Amino acid sequence: MANRPRATPKKQLPLRALGAVAVLTLATGTLNGATQSESRHRAADNAGSDHSQGHGIPANKISIQMFSYSNWGNVIGTEKIFAELAAIGYENVEPFDGTYEGRTAREFSELLERHGLNAPTAHGSTDEKTFAETIDFAKTVGQRYTGSGGSASPGTGTLRDTLETARTLNRLGEKSKNSGTGKIFVHNHQGEFTRQFPHPRTGELTSAWELLAEFTDPRYVTFELDVLWAADAGVDVVQLLSDYGERVELLHVKDGFLNGDERAVPTDLGEGELEWTPILDAAQKQVEYFIVERDLAPSTAEFARDSFEFLSCYTC
Secondary structure, eight states: OTTSOOOOOOOOBOHHHHHHTOOOOOTTOEETTEEHHHHHHHHHHHHTSOGGGTOOOOGGGEEEBGGGGHHHHHHHOHHHHHHHHHHHTOOBOBOOGGGSTTOOHHHHHHHHHHTTOBOSOOOOOOOGGGHHHHHHHHHHHTOSOEEOSSOOTTOSSSHHHHHHHHHHHHHHHHHHHHHTSOOEEEEOOSHHHHOEEEOTTTOOEEEHHHHHHHHSOTTTEEEEEEHHHHHHTTBOHHHHHHHHGGGEEEEEEOEEEEETTEEEEEEOTTSSSOOHHHHHHHHTTTOSEEEEOOTTOOSSSHHHHHHHHHHHTTTO
């Protein structure tokens, strides 16, 4: 990907302007000569840095979305991938449905514990009919947030749907928070920003994402901002974090090449065209977890390792 010609990026706009204009090295416990304890020691050193100067993200705030290795996971299994991630220095993972491999919540919790990992977030179901089961699973695993790879029903296809989805999120988020599993989060793709509707009070064209932010209760609902898909929709991510930072407690740290009117092409963190220093500096004020992701990453440890090292010391 390093030799890929850079595509012409979409023009990035502040969010209001957008609305207005319409692992297989396991048995030895080593990774390129570094043991798990050495990796964690380096991460701890970085965690002790002066983060007000933006040197790096503490290891206990770095996570990885397991969908990155969904194909590889089908081949070697979740446990081997967990061993690899722990050897690199990860302390957190973000599972999705395929990660569990049929395990019960207790079995999955024990698997995490064996590898010294936590799962503070997960992409699961937001079906209101079965949300009690979702909460029970999350509580057993020890999640701090519930959510999915999107938001909730009925979605953001129309203004009516978007406002109803906000109400659904408020109900689910209140149940989740009151149960002890924390807020529910909304994960975006491009459409939450590119779909624009007349604001119900002002008539001003407003993105679905902004409407969800306005009409959900911050006590119960937060946002997991996927940086690449937001940038791909034309959003100025730094400005968004400035305007809505207190609503964004989770960040999907995804890099890639913007591709004009076509879908952006994900790549390894730090190898795409996004300017990460101002984004991460802005995000550190409020983001609880920085969750790296590359859709269908190659079946090697390189993406996970490079991403962890990049976040640990992104301005060193």
